Amino acid sequence: MPPHASVSHGVSVTPSVSPTELLDFVRRTAADSALIDSLPLDPEGRTWVRLDGPGGSEAWLIGWPPGTGTGWHDHAESQGAFATARGALRENALAARLPASGWKTLELAEGLDRERELTAGQGRAFGRHHVHEVYNASETEHAVSVHAYHPPLPLLRRFSRTGAVLRLEQIERPEDWQ
Structure with missing residues (x-):
């Protein structure tokens, strides 16, 4: 049984990992210079390596060439955190929790x-249904970051944005990322 797990009516229950714990993990991991230096960087596109996150969370080490980003998205029911290990990343986010389903355009x-x-060294945590985009605005320098999500991502919703209009464009599932 995993550490800190309990049994309720014969079912193993693992406690949730808090956003604060995820943030602590990504900050510690981002400070591991040997790990950060081991990530292969590609001048054309993002690179990534899956990591073991705390409490069964999903974690990633990601390299960002100049000018690359995620586009607008959320992490559905997962909460998360990320920290920059090298360079700088910008985040545009919405300060509102959007409905989990039932809409195509808002x-x-x-x-x-x-x-x-x-x-480098800065990070942030976020809750469920947090809509944001993350990108490397530098024209010359790679950025590297560490991300963690709990529970592991069940899906990712991608959005387009034109002015004040946010439109759901695509829903991705883990099997789409293989």
Whole structure:
């Protein structure tokens, strides 16, 4: 049985990993210079390596060439955290929890946009249904970051955005990432 697990009516129950625990993990991992240096970097596209996250969480080490990003997306029912290990990443996020389902297009109210830059050593945690985009705005330098999600990502919803209109474009599942 995993550490800190309990048994309830014959079913093993593993406690949830909090966003704070995920943030601690990504910060510690981002400070591991040997691990960060081991990531192969590609000048054309993002590279990644899967890591063992705390409490069965899903974790990734990701390399970001100049000008690359994720586009608008969320992590469904998973909460998460990420930290920049090298370079800087920008995050645009919405300061509102969007409905989990039942919509294809939303018109966003004014004042929901948040932008932050995370330089080496900085990180942030987020809750379920957090909609954001992350990107390397540098024209010359790679960025490297560590990400963790709990529970492991059941799906990822991708969005397009034009002004105040957010549109659900695609739903990806883990088998799509193989």
